[in-house]
Amino acid sequence: MLLLKALIERYISDGQPVGSRALSKDSEFKLSPATIRNVMSDLEDLGLIHSPHTSAGRVPTVSGYRLFVDMLLTVKPLQSEEFLRLSKSLTAKDNPADVIGTASRLLSELTQMAGVVTLPKRELLYLRHIEFLPLSNTRVLVIFVTNEQEVHNKIITTSKLFTSPELQQAANYLNSVYSGKSLLTIREAVLKELQDDRERMNQVMLDAIKMAQLTFESSTEKEDFVLTGETNLMDFSELSDRDQLRQLFDAFSQKQGVIHLLDQCMKAEGVQIFIGEESGYQAFHHCSLVTSSYSVSDEVVGVLGVIGPTRMAYEKIIPYVDVTAKLLGAALNPKSASPS
Structure with missing residues (x-):
């Protein structure tokens, strides 16, 4: 599993298929390229990596990413200056819509991906x-x-x-x-x-x-959300295909699928992650969503998160989402204490 972890981390960092020779140069492994090739072959048989096109290198599958996120990931805490930026920006305001918009913008700016926040359920x-x-x-x-x-x-x-x-x-x-x-x-x-x-x-x-x-009476209007930085997704090569982008932006504009997906996250505590086809929507097959619910007066009222390529730095994105959710809930409910 350490070899899978190293392969995925290298792919997330470089964005290029990872070969056995590259991994053999890693000081952590005292294995020959031939031995690493055998291990990679086993990982491929397990459906955790695959070879794109005719490349000799390998890239993670959705199953590989899921195993990595659930068992191998080391989440990095936010640096103090990042936390201070978030806490200073997400303070109680007269208009709750303003603080919700700020949360979406901050997630986008900090991750260089798309930040999304659902409005509180009526x-x-x-x-x-x-x-x-x-x-x-x-x-x-x-x-x-x-x-x-x-x-x-x-x-x-x-x-x-x-x-x-x-x-x-x-x-x-x-x-x-x-x-x-x-x-x-x-x-x-x-x-x-x-x-x-x-x-x-x-x-x-x-x-x-x-x-x-x-x-x-129940409103017939669709529950809405604030989405910021969706054009950032055009900068990732794996999302740059014109048809993929069109599907993705159509999903953003139609909203219903995104709302349905985010609503699922309100039923569970903590950070939730959908990787690729786990979302159940064709438009998000090359994307991951890292989300967390936020609460006001101890009741879950909405969800926020980051949308980006499956090749995202999960160890950094997860704490951004987790901390922002806590700060947003505190800002919308000024009587509550700020999270530490």
């Missing part, structure tokens, strides 16, 4: 306050505040015309019952009340619940 936001303002006819402007300071606006169309006092009564009722609860909890409670408890509800309560349903 159902994991917590209602602090809601107001209704009358517009024309039956249109109502809803203003609601979530978490610490996030303000949202939405226009709903009601089934009847409401006066300003009636809208104020509805808002007062919803604030008294649902303030501090997650939007997901509110949606479920609203549906249950409309189905089960109509008879015990007075008209103010019923009107309020109906307006809450219009406000917090």
